[in-house]
Amino acid sequence: MKSEELCPRFESGMELLSKRWTGLIIFRLLEGSQRFSELESSLPISGRLLSERLKELEAAGIATRTVYPDTPVRIEYELTEKGRALHPVITSIREWSETWVTPDEPAQTK
Amino acid sequence: MKSEELCPRFESGMELLSKRWTGLIIFRLLEGSQRFSELESSLPISGRLLSERLKELEAAGIATRTVYPDTPVRIEYELTEKGRALHPVITSIREWSETWVTPDEPAQTK
DNA sequence: TATACTTGTTACTTTTCGTAACCTCATATA
C-alpha cells in the first residue's frame, strides 16, 4: 500500500515555490522588470528577506540582476526564460484564489 | 510609478500554498484519500508538522478528516471540492518542474 | 497484565523570519 516516490524535480520545484514570498516576487516580476525598491514597496516583505529571496532566485536561474550605473545606481531584476515559464503556475494560483478564497479569509492569521 | 495593490484573495491563496509541505500534501491527496501514516511515510515530513498542516488544511476547507472506528482506528484525509480545485495548480507546478528543474538541483541545499 | 497498532502530542534544539538600525557608493549642496 506504498505510494510512489516523489519525482525529485517536482519536489525540488515545489520547495522553491513554497518558500515564503517567492511566489509574490515572481508575480511582480511577471509584470516586467522591477527595481529593488519597487518590489520592496509593492509587497509586504522587508528588505532583508527580499534581498535573500532575490539571491535565491538568481541562484536558481529564475531571475537576473542588472546594474545600471546611473546616479544614484539603478538595479533591475528581471525574469529569465525559466522564470517567465512560471506564468501558468501563477495564473492557476490566481484563478483558484479568485474562485475559492473567501474575502474574509485573512492573509495573515496573526 | 507605483505598482497596483495585491489582490487580497491572491495574496491569501499564495500564502496558504507557500507554506512548507502544503503543496506536497495536496499532491498526495489528489491521488485519493490517504491515512495519516501513508502521508507520513510517503513524504519527507515529520508527524508533528504533518499534524499541524492537516489541521490548517481542514481549517481552510481544503481537506476533511474522517474517523473510521476500526481497530486500530483508521482516519482518512481527503480533499474537498475546494481542495480538488487545486489540481491545475499542482499540475502546472509539475510541468514546470519537469521542464525547467535540472536533476542536479537538490531539493535541500543544506 | 502485557503487547501492539494508529494517531497523534510534548519537550527540546535549530533554522528562518521580522524589525530596525546601520553601511556604501556616488553625487549634490552649504
Added chain:
DNA sequence: TATATGAGGTTACGAAAAGTAACAAGTATA
C-alpha cells in the same frame, strides 16, 4: 571641506516556525 541625499542593500537580535525524538491515548489481542 563638511554634510546631506538617494538607492541598494547588510548586520544584529529577539520571535516564530521547523526538525527530532520520546512519549501518550484508545482499542484490541495474547
